[in-house]
Amino acid sequence: MNVRKNKLVSLAALGLTAGLTLAACGGSSDNGSGDGAGSDNGGAAAAGGYAELTGNLAGSGASSTQNAQTAWTETFMGLVGAEGGDLTVTYDPTGSGTGREQFLNGEVKFAGSDAALGEEELEASTEVCNGEQAVDLPLYISPIAVVFNIEGVDSLNLTPEVIGGIFAGDITNWNDPAIAESNPDAELPDLDIVPVHRSDDSGTTENFTEYLSETAPDAWTHGPIETWPIPGGQSGDGTSGLISTVEGGNGTIGYADASQAGNLGVAAIQVGEEFVEYSADAAAKAVDVSPRAEGRAENDIVFELDRTTTEEGVYPIVLVSYLVVCGSYSDAAEGEAVKSYASYITSQEGQQLSAEMAGSAPLTQELSDEVQGVIEGISVG
Amino acid sequence: MSTTDVAPDAPPSAPDPWQNSRRRFGDSLFSYLSIGSGLLIFVTLAAVAIFLTSESMPAILASQEFSGTADFSLVDTTLPLVFGTVLAAAIALIIAIPIAVGIALFISHFAPRRLAAGLGYMIDLLAAVPSVVYGLWGGIWLVPKLEPLYVFLNTYLGWIPFFGGDPTAPMRNLASASVVLAVMVLPIITAVSREVFLQTPRLQEEAALALGATRWETIRTVVLPFGRGGVVAASMLGLGRALGETMAVLMILAPGATFSLHILEVGRHQSIAANIASKQAEAAGVDMSLLIFTGLVLFVLTFIINAIARWIVARSGPKA
Numbered sequence: 012m013n014v015r016k017n018k019l020v021s022l023a024a025l026g027l028t029a030g031l032t033l034a035a036c037g038g039s040s041d042n043g044s045g046d047g048a049g050s051d052n053g054g055a056a057a058a059g060g061y062a063e064l065t066g067n068l069a070g071s072g073a074s075s076t077q078n079a080q081t082a083w084t085e086t087f088m089g090l091v092g093a094e095g096g097d098l099t100v101t102y103d104p105t106g107s108g109t110g111r112e113q114f115l116n117g118e119v120k121f122a123g124s125d126a127a128l129g130e131e132e133l134e135a136s137t138e139v140c141n142g143e144q145a146v147d148l149p150l151y152i153s154p155i156a157v158v159f160n161i162e163g164v165d166s167l168n169l170t171p172e173v174i175g176g177i178f179a180g181d182i183t184n185w186n187d188p189a190i191a192e193s194n195p196d197a198e199l200p201d202l203d204i205v206p207v208h209r210s211d212d213s214g215t216t217e218n219f220t221e222y223l224s225e226t227a228p229d230a231w232t233h234g235p236i237e238t239w240p241i242p243g244g245q246s247g248d249g250t251s252g253l254i255s256t257v258e259g260g261n262g263t264i265g266y267a268d269a270s271q272a273g274n275l276g277v278a279a280i281q282v283g284e285e286f287v288e289y290s291a292d293a294a295a296k297a298v299d300v301s302p303r304a305e306g307r308a309e310n311d312i313v314f315e316l317d318r319t320t321t322e323e324g325v326y327p328i329v330l331v332s333y334l335v336v337c338g339s340y341s342d343a344a345e346g347e348a349v350k351s352y353a354s355y356i357t358s359q360e361g362q363q364l365s366a367e368m369a370g371s372a373p374l375t376q377e378l379s380d381e382v383q384g385v386i387e388g389i390s391v392g
Numbered sequence: 393m394s395t396t397d398v399a400p401d402a403p404p405s406a407p408d409p410w411q412n413s414r415r416r417f418g419d420s421l422f423s424y425l426s427i428g429s430g431l432l433i434f435v436t437l438a439a440v441a442i443f444l445t446s447e448s449m450p451a452i453l454a455s456q457e458f459s460g461t462a463d464f465s466l467v468d469t470t471l472p473l474v475f476g477t478v479l480a481a482a483i484a485l486i487i488a489i490p491i492a493v494g495i496a497l498f499i500s501h502f503a504p505r506r507l508a509a510g511l512g513y514m515i516d517l518l519a520a521v522p523s524v525v526y527g528l529w530g531g532i533w534l535v536p537k538l539e540p541l542y543v544f545l546n547t548y549l550g551w552i553p554f555f556g557g558d559p560t561a562p563m564r565n566l567a568s569a570s571v572v573l574a575v576m577v578l579p580i581i582t583a584v585s586r587e588v589f590l591q592t593p594r595l596q597e598e599a600a601l602a603l604g605a606t607r608w609e610t611i612r613t614v615v616l617p618f619g620r621g622g623v624v625a626a627s628m629l630g631l632g633r634a635l636g637e638t639m640a641v642l643m644i645l646a647p648g649a650t651f652s653l654h655i656l657e658v659g660r661h662q663s664i665a666a667n668i669a670s671k672q673a674e675a676a677g678v679d680m681s682l683l684i685f686t687g688l689v690l691f692v693l694t695f696i697i698n699a700i701a702r703w704i705v706a707r708s709g710p711k712a
Contacts (some may be wrong), residue, residue, distance in 0.1 A: 211671060246646040259535060357484065
């Protein structure tokens with residue numbers, strides 16, 4: 012099974028990295044013959060130092076990063092295989108809470124989580140992390156778009172108060188003066204508003220309602236929540252379910268990963284005095300302008316997302332998913348594997364891959380460099 | 393879920409005890425194997441029951457009912473889901489049973505033999521469609537098609553509680569989910585009913601015809617009374633499937649946890665299985681345990697329904 016998989020991965024790598032064709036051939040023949048992988052691959056080791064990586068690396072956590080993790084693990088294993096290493100990386104999308112739990116139990120060596128580790132979790136992490144604390148690293152920035160489906164309306168400007176009022180059920184018709192005020196040019200029909208929410212528990216809902224509760228606390232009084240607090244109303248299971256519900260009605264409005272908005276209208280959100288449409292740059296900027304969470308170690312990079320920012324060109328409705336790794340690994344092989352993988356997925360290359368495959372907004376160069384610095388500092392052995 | 397295929401009691405083949413030892417070894421091997429297979433069912437069932445019980449203990453112990461302090465209550469969480477599950481399945485059966493019995497009668501008593509075989513085959517094919525495909529079909533194609541019907545029912549028959557309320561498009565309501573569930577349980581009810589109708593004693597049917605009964609009168613006086621137990625059992629099997637169906641409900645229904653009778657309103661109902669599927673991805677700790685507890689409730693519910701089915705079949709099944 013393992014050997015067969017390796018061959019497949021090596022084959023994929025053949026196509027991926029034309030420059031390493033020779034090394035890839037060497038790698039696959041090595042794997043076919045047994046355990047001697049990497050012994051005679053000096054030529055390839057210079058490319059990424061992956062030749063020595065062997066064994067299994069298991070991670071679990073947030074389902075929001077599932078698509079990106081699938082792309083990362085496959086491509087990374089391809090790169091390792093191409094250099095003669097033999098490493099299997101898996102990511103089980105068990106949910107953020109379970110992922111953190113399994114990481115603290117030592118069941119998995121890294122975790123993905125929509126929320127950073129809490130204080131108690133950080134203290135508990137010293138037991139599985141060779142005496143040092145675990146670190147949170149921003150990994151995945153996903154912009155959340157406010158999508159709508161109104162016949163004859165293509166663009167819409169919405170203030171946080173209006174969005175909050177709509178989803179709280181206080182603004183019920185598209186011709187409401189509060190909406191018309193910010194859309195002087197649009198012809199808004201006399202049509203019931205049908206707000207659509209996620210029926211499953213989701214980090215998207217949590218980040219969206221956190222945005223509403225901070226920017227429009229009077230209109231949205233339910234606070235940041237994971238499970239929709241208002242009974243009744245339209246909903247959909249998962250991002251795709253929500254999108255198809257919005258598509259299926261007229262006068263519907265919902266919130267979803269921007270990459271999945273498809274043909275639906277996407278509202279521009281009021282930030283400061285202007286209305287900002289979603290873009291990858293604007294979303295990445297939202298993280299850049301946010302202050303770091305206080306009282307954390309220097310290498311524990313956690314942001315206190317500033318939803319109320321008035322900075323120009325910033326799109327504040329974003330979801331940030333963190334990578335949780337140990338500050339120190341006692342097992343050298345394990346540590347090197349985690350470091351290589353973490354370093355790959357937070358690099359510009361890895362971030363571009365997830366932007367293509369999962370529609371995330373890549374980390375900015377500065378943030379990516381800072382994260383890479385922390386990963387370099389993880390002690391091993 | 394178990395099937396209750398009524399296998400004719402084959403006479404036990406009595407092997408000659410004085411056969412050569414090789415034959416006797418084969419016999420005992422076969423008997424061990426079949427006993428093992430039989431036991432395996434009990435072991436599997438017991439394993440599921442033990443898993444569900446032990447995993448739901450944290451939620452049970454931490455709940456309001458037992459600890460008195462928690463912010464969640466087993467009853468408040470589970471009852472609306474049980475209500476939604478049973479309501480959806482019941483409506484599905486109300487739609488499916490008359491159609492299934494009609495098809496079964498057509499195949500067994502009206503259709504020319506060739507057509508009957510083809511039709512039976514096609515009905516069985518319905519059972520081979522994966523539920524996720526039904527979910528896609530229901531959510532994307534069927535829901536918009538049903539909208540005019542719902543608007544009609546709501547406008548003119550809104551005084552009946554079931555059709556009241558304020559439905560909004562898209563109609564991802566309990567009624568749509570039930571229609572798809574009805575399509576899904578149709579094959580099993582049809583297949584079992586057809587087999588039962590075909591077993592009506594020929595002599596009785598011919599006697600009815602000889603007494604001057606029309607074909608319909610024959611069916612009403614002979615076939616239907618004879619097959620009643622079988623149809624009930626078939627419906628219970630269908631009910632079992634409808635209760636546990638996950639994917640189709642998940643993909644069609646916009647859920648909500650209430651005791652509303654307004655089946656046209658969205659966001660009012662949810663089934664146990666669909667609720668587990670939708671919440672488990674991000675659930676951990678007590679939340680997960682609570683979901684497993686609802687699974688235990690569904691397990692017991694299905695168990696009871698199967699028991700009732702067996703009881704009814706035993707009481708009024710075809711007397712051989």
